[in-house]
Amino acid sequence: MSGGLAEAARRATDAALSAGATEAEAWAEESTSRQVRVYDGDVESLSDAGGRGVGVRAFVGARSGYSYGTDLSDGGVVEVAEAARRAAEVADEDEYGGLPDDSGTAAVSDLASPELAGWSTERKVELALAVERAARAREGVTQVENAVYSDAEGSVALTNSRGFAAGYSATQAWAYASAFAGEGAELMTGLGVGLGRDPAALDPEAIGGEAAERALALVGARQPQSRRCPVVLDAFVAASFIGFIGAMLSAEAVQRGRSLFAGREGEHVADPALAVADDGTDPEGPASAPFDGEGSPTRRTALLEDGRLLTFLFDARTARRAGRASTGSATRRSYRSPPSVGTTNLIVEPGADDLDGLVRIAGDGLYVTDVAGLHAGVNPVSGTFSVGASGRLIENGELAAPVRELTIASDLVSMLKAVRAVGSEARWVPFGGSVKAPPLLVAEMAVSGS
Amino acid sequence: MTLVDPALAARVLERALVRGGELAELYAEARQGFSLSLDDHRVERPQGGRERGACVRVVQGESTYYGYIDGLEEEDLLRVADSVAQGLRGEERRPASLAAPTPANGHPVLSRPEAIEAVRKADLLRSCEERARAAGAEVSQARLGYVESRRSVEVYNSDGRAASDDRTRVRLSAQVVARRNGRVETGTDTRGGHAGWELLETDPEEVAERAARRALTQLDAVDAPTGRLPVVVGNGFGGVLLHEAVGHGLEADAIQKRASVYAGKLGERLAPGFVTAYDDGSRPGDWGSDGIDDEGTPTRRTTVIEEGRLSSYLYDLLRARRDGVESTGNGRRESFRHVPVPRMTNTFFAPGEATADELIAGIERGLYAVSFGGGQVEPATGDFVFGVSEGYLIEGGRVSAPVRGATLVGNGLEALGAIDGIAGDLEIASGYCGKAGQSVAAGVGQPHVRIRELTVGGTAS
Numbered sequence: 001m002s003g004g005l006a007e008a009a010r011r012a013t014d015a016a017l018s019a020g021a022t023e024a025e026a027w028a029e030e031s032t033s034r035q036v037r038v039y040d041g042d043v044e045s046l047s048d049a050g051g052r053g054v055g056v057r058a059f060v061g062a063r064s065g066y067s068y069g070t071d072l073s074d075g076g077v078v079e080v081a082e083a084a085r086r087a088a089e090v091a092d093e094d095e096y097g098g099l100p101d102d103s104g105t106a107a108v109s110d111l112a113s114p115e116l117a118g119w120s121t122e123r124k125v126e127l128a129l130a131v132e133r134a135a136r137a138r139e140g141v142t143q144v145e146n147a148v149y150s151d152a153e154g155s156v157a158l159t160n161s162r163g164f165a166a167g168y169s170a171t172q173a174w175a176y177a178s179a180f181a182g183e184g185a186e187l188m189t190g191l192g193v194g195l196g197r198d199p200a201a202l203d204p205e206a207i208g209g210e211a212a213e214r215a216l217a218l219v220g221a222r223q224p225q226s227r228r229c230p231v232v233l234d235a236f237v238a239a240s241f242i243g244f245i246g247a248m249l250s251a252e253a254v255q256r257g258r259s260l261f262a263g264r265e266g267e268h269v270a271d272p273a274l275a276v277a278d279d280g281t282d283p284e285g286p287a288s289a290p291f292d293g294e295g296s297p298t299r300r301t302a303l304l305e306d307g308r309l310l311t312f313l314f315d316a317r318t319a320r321r322a323g324r325a326s327t328g329s330a331t332r333r334s335y336r337s338p339p340s341v342g343t344t345n346l347i348v349e350p351g352a353d354d355l356d357g358l359v360r361i362a363g364d365g366l367y368v369t370d371v372a373g374l375h376a377g378v379n380p381v382s383g384t385f386s387v388g389a390s391g392r393l394i395e396n397g398e399l400a401a402p403v404r405e406l407t408i409a410s411d412l413v414s415m416l417k418a419v420r421a422v423g424s425e426a427r428w429v430p431f432g433g434s435v436k437a438p439p440l441l442v443a444e445m446a447v448s449g450s
Numbered sequence: 451m452t453l454v455d456p457a458l459a460a461r462v463l464e465r466a467l468v469r470g471g472e473l474a475e476l477y478a479e480a481r482q483g484f485s486l487s488l489d490d491h492r493v494e495r496p497q498g499g500r501e502r503g504a505c506v507r508v509v510q511g512e513s514t515y516y517g518y519i520d521g522l523e524e525e526d527l528l529r530v531a532d533s534v535a536q537g538l539r540g541e542e543r544r545p546a547s548l549a550a551p552t553p554a555n556g557h558p559v560l561s562r563p564e565a566i567e568a569v570r571k572a573d574l575l576r577s578c579e580e581r582a583r584a585a586g587a588e589v590s591q592a593r594l595g596y597v598e599s600r601r602s603v604e605v606y607n608s609d610g611r612a613a614s615d616d617r618t619r620v621r622l623s624a625q626v627v628a629r630r631n632g633r634v635e636t637g638t639d640t641r642g643g644h645a646g647w648e649l650l651e652t653d654p655e656e657v658a659e660r661a662a663r664r665a666l667t668q669l670d671a672v673d674a675p676t677g678r679l680p681v682v683v684g685n686g687f688g689g690v691l692l693h694e695a696v697g698h699g700l701e702a703d704a705i706q707k708r709a710s711v712y713a714g715k716l717g718e719r720l721a722p723g724f725v726t727a728y729d730d731g732s733r734p735g736d737w738g739s740d741g742i743d744d745e746g747t748p749t750r751r752t753t754v755i756e757e758g759r760l761s762s763y764l765y766d767l768l769r770a771r772r773d774g775v776e777s778t779g780n781g782r783r784e785s786f787r788h789v790p791v792p793r794m795t796n797t798f799f800a801p802g803e804a805t806a807d808e809l810i811a812g813i814e815r816g817l818y819a820v821s822f823g824g825g826q827v828e829p830a831t832g833d834f835v836f837g838v839s840e841g842y843l844i845e846g847g848r849v850s851a852p853v854r855g856a857t858l859v860g861n862g863l864e865a866l867g868a869i870d871g872i873a874g875d876l877e878i879a880s881g882y883c884g885k886a887g888q889s890v891a892a893g894v895g896q897p898h899v900r901i902r903e904l905t906v907g908g909t910a911s
Contacts (some may be wrong), residue, residue, distance in 0.1 A: 039707070045514040045878035046537045048530070050789065052520045053501070070520040079500070087484075088842035090568040094492060121537065145709050180830060185711065185861070187830040225678065256628070257591060258489055291705055291736075337500060372826035377837045377857060381627070381634040386857045386907050388826065388835025405833060407857055407907035448907045 005030055006167055006234040008072045009159035012056050012063055015081035017161055021058035021088070022193075023099050024081070028054040028072070029335045031154035034121070034194040035346030036128045038147050043125055055335040058084035062093035066338040069385075100218025100316035100326055103164040103289040106297040110283045111170040114413075116151060124149050127204055128175065135179040135192065140219065141212045143180040145189070149393035150174055151199065158351070164295040172286055173199045174430060177208050186391075188221065188404075190214025191236075195286060195423065214369060218390055221402035224449040230365035230420070231445045232358050233392065237368050239429035242346055244275060244378060245412060246433065249278075249303055250329070251318035252341040253380075260413065261384040262307050270416035272307040276312050276351035280328055293332035293339030294347060301327045304416075315341045346436040347348045351422030358423055358441045360397040367392045367399055368408060374378035375431075383412035386448070408448040418443040452604060452614070453478045455506070456548045457496045459606040462506060463545040465531035467608060471508035471515070473767070475607040476531075477744060478504040478522055479786040482762050483599040484564065487576035488592070495887070496568065503786040506530045509768060510538055518787050522555025545612030554615040554741025554748065557734055559646035563620050568646050571596050574622070574650065578658035582626045585662035588663060588669060590634075591627040592658060595857020596620075597840030598647075605746035613749075614747035619891060620649055624658040628665035635671065635854070637840070638821075642880030642891070644739045655897055656790035664840050667907035674841065674856030674906065680816035681904045682809050682844065683856065687821040691896035692727065693828045693883070694795050695834040695862035698756050700729075701760075701780070701792040701885075702769035704829050711832040711863055719758050719864040724802055727755040729764055731779055737880035738796040738893030743792050745781035753796075755780030755866075766792045772803055784872050784888035795891030806898040809871045816844040817856060817906050825858075832862035857907040865901055873898035 009028040015343040016024035037045045054077060055068035065087025069080040106145045132147035157167035174195035174210070182188050192210030194202045233241065239276055261269065280298030282288055291297055302310050314322065316329035318341055331342035359367060368391040377387035390404035410418075423438035454462075459476050466474040484498040488777050504527055507516040515537040516531040566847045582592035601617045601631040617693030621642030628635050639660040685690055696712075704710035712720075718800045733739050755762050765773070765779030769792055781790035810818065818841060825836030838856040842849045878895030 002520055002560040026720070039512070042511075043513045043537075045516065047515070047789070048533045050517075050519045050526075050530075051787070055499075066495070067501040068497075068501075070501045070503060083498050083500075087498055087568070090486065090493040090496040090572050091494050094494065143708060145707055178710070185863075187711075189828060189830055203533065205549070310780055324698060334500075338495070372835045373837055373857075375823075377823070378856070379636075381636065386837070386855050388833075388857065388859055388907075405861075405905070406860055407835070407859060409855070409907070450905075 003159040004193055006165060008054055008077055009157040011074065012081050013078045013159045013161055015078045015371040016058040016085055019082045019085040021060055021085050022057040023058045025099060026054055026159050027332060027335050028157045029154065031152060033152035034124060034252035035148065035150040036125050037199035038128045042255045043131065053335040054080055055338065056084040057082050057338055058088050059098060060085065060088040060097055062097055063088045063089060063091040064094065064165050065095050070338050077420045091336040095201045096317045096321040098316065099160050099315050100294050100296045102326060103295040104164065104297040105166050106299060108281045108288055108298065110197065113171045113264060114199050115198040116153060116171045116173065119199050124190060124199060125330065127199055127202065130204035131175050131177050131208040134205045135177045136210035138209065138216060139387065140181050140216050141179050142183060143331050145178040145180060147177040147208065148175060158291065158295050158402065165355040166291055168290050173197065173202060174208050175202050175204065177211040179211035179215045181282065182219040186219065189373045193430065195428055197272060199380065211367055217392060218402045218404065218417050221390060221404035223405040224393060224403040224447065224448065226448045228444055230362040230447050231441045231442045232362050232365065232367045233442065234367065234369045235427050235439050237371050237438050238440045240371060240432055242348055242437050243376060243435050244344040246278065246346045248380065250310050250341040251314045251322060254312050255305055255318055255321060256310050258380055260381060261309060265311060267309055268307045269309045269413055270304050270307050271419040273351060273417060273422050274304055274419045276304040277347050278313060278343050279347050280344030282345050282347065285434055286342040286430055290330045296326040296328045296330060298328040298344060313341060313343065315339060318319055343433055346435045348422065348426060350424050350426045350438045352424055353421050354424050355439055358421055358439055359394050359399055361392045361421055362441055363392045363397050367394050385409060406447055409446040409448060415442055452551060452600060453480055454604055456612060457526060458527065459543065461550045462527045462531045463606065463608050465510050465528055466506050466534050467543040467545060469535045469538035470543055470837060471510045473509040473608055474545060475507045475605065477786055478604045480602045481599065481785065483597065485597040486571050486575065486593040488579055489685060493575055494574045504530065504784045505789065506534050507736050508534055508538060510540065515790060516789050543634045543713040547606035548606055548610060548612050551604050551612040551614035551895065553911050554613060555882060556616055556741050557644045557739055558619045559728060560639055561647040563618065563647045564600065574654055578624060578655050581655035582624065582658040582662040585659055586666045588628045588630050588666060589626055589662050590629040593621045594626040594658065603744065611746045615741040616735065617644065617740055619644055620647060620655050621865050622650055622654055622663035622757040626658065626661040628669050629671045633669055635665045637661040639808055640880050642737045643735050644737060645735045649758055658722035665758045668840065671852040671854035674853040676906060678814045678903050679906050681901045682816065682818045683899045683901065684820035685875045685897050686895055688819065689798055689896040690822045690825065691836060692799060693794060693892065693894045694825050695832060695865060696825060697797045699795045699829050699832060699862060700764050702763045702765045702773065703792050705763050706769055706772060710829050715760050718760055720760050720863060721755060721758045721869055722870060723758045725755055725758050725869050726753065726800040727798065728753055728800060729780065729797045731791065733796055736796045736878050736893045737891050743781045745777065747777045747779040748783060748797060748802055749779040753890045764792045764794060766790050782890050784890055787820060790886045793890055794883065794892055796878055796895065798876060798878060799897060799899060801874040801876040801897045803869050804873045806873045806875060809873055809898055810844055811847040813844045813847060818842040818844050818849050819858060827862065834862060835859050837893040859905040859907050865904060868902040869899060870902045871900035
């Protein structure tokens, strides 16, 4: 971590106090990133980015305000601090607000890979091209819409007026491809993705191959008949649902009456087969860090175990309101936003059966490989949902004909309780949060087609 | 005063072109914003920010090389230009000379939002909350949001283009929750525009009241029907369907990658002759309007469907050059941290002759979809799924009970072809559109539109 960043954060904190804040906190950040997008065997775009900025949270008694800026000079930092202090005047008093009482850092190693710096742009381009070639190589693939390699290296420094000062650096590399199979109105798409701390952790053959296979598996898909049946959610789809459930375990959502899990701590809300934890310290986790967005140490928090909901996720404010301790769940997207309660890495404990096994147990039903409009299709308060999906039929314990233009409907609690088996092959899914999930078998859902 | 002096811009473009490139561009931006919310009876999260930054882009053949940076210092800009040039392998090119940027025809801002005291914005949210709660005893929560932004942008390119724009937007949003015996329903509404504080001077509390009425109405909702039904789509936010299921498929990047079901269909009849649709980034004061797009092309009205026939795609400079046409002024980006891609501005069906009541009167049993919670479309096929956030049964030619949990499942081409009525009540609503990791202000809208038949995925068994 660069000393300049820590220094900028310290100056910003001091400036907020000088401007009349009673407590203050500053998050300074610096990053570089690289992205290669290839199409049809050529570089479509190549980018190089640099970001830096500081965000200041200022408290004036029980009121708080936030401001951010890109100017890390002495004058720039003072301007941001004063703006945060002024913003605080507009807010109503919040008796639970304030900096965390239990700041600190967790021991988290290997967030930054030294390997990344050794990769030339040419090698990164070659990796993206290899992903595209792998997708194209599969017979039946008509087009690879894009193949993308990205990486980022970032450092943050967090300082507050109670004496907390710490920082860390992290690297991330990922690649994905989107392949098409079939033509015209029968065109099907498939996504392949891989991630790690550096490009050496990415397998272009696997990423491109996955995109191709997911698209090819859907060619010739038809609308199925409506019925109720067992449903196997593949890892991507399972991760989407688990991410959605994780968001509803935020104490913020609970305290504001926006979670169907409100008041259910300690209750049986899921089948015992399903165990889920939030872990901000997992060395592989894209969201791992030694401390959260306001300086509480990260940790592993078991959420669902033996079918019971063990706890919600708390930041300092929601913890104070509930008379609990922070779970290190104050997340930040960047210096441009103040901390808010969220998940770090959600991890579903793998089970005993591989995908074939889950399909065999399902017997007759549906294997879902894609859901559309999850966020629009789920009522976050009641948990009822009806979302568009595609995938394959399951007949006599085996995958059968592809299907599309269908919806699957249930409600989240019924779904959690209906989980019959958890797959053995868990994988990281980076979209819509950071989730590591295996496929899941749900005993029954309403499938609506023709 | 310019953000980047034309002489410095010229040096940046020269440096970006030292190893060749057909087009070099410098996009500079200063952004400032303020937002505030009311939740849990409390005015909270007052926050502001100021950012300055730039994006340098060089286009060579089918390839784009770009870089962006927080900051507008000379050394920042030159460093980005050098780094971008590193990706190329050709002969040095000289950019055309640059004049001072020409300010775009702006949209009128009568009352600068940043000049309004923050406490008045807080009071606005309080009075909105009061109005929402007054709508009914079953209103249990009201969440209000206010956001203002100002973006000063400058675009210089190696063809000698030098343009600037000054964009101000304000938006008020309301989300209201109503409860009855364990049932919980949510209603939303927004008012936003490319405009100043004046947009919120006339009865802004109406936004909160409408959200509250929607939530209260939904308390009486019955399970949604399932099956193939005639559907009347509401005006304003109902335009999300056009935006998602048709508009994205008309963006030239999807067309050129043959990733759109609309590729190769220019001139073909896709809808009945009474259907016309526009993308128009020049409509005064509308949410998705700007003076120029983010490549310096003046915004304009593009007829995308003319009397039922597909008449134009939506272009940025890059894709226009490939097709040998002019940019339609749709090269948009979220900020200096992004390269422009073809994006809609305000997209809507032209008003027709009918009234909404007439459209509904012709339906024995169907669905009235007033607004959508969002949705998703597969551009390659046009297949879409939308969650209906406010919907009603149509029975015997009349709107009857509200329904919950309905989704519309279908295909954009089929839905266009199945339009059998358009009302005259055009309204444009303010939304955010996400594409390629970028979120931009997009106006969605339409008059009431009737579709002969769509698949409704309901909750009723």
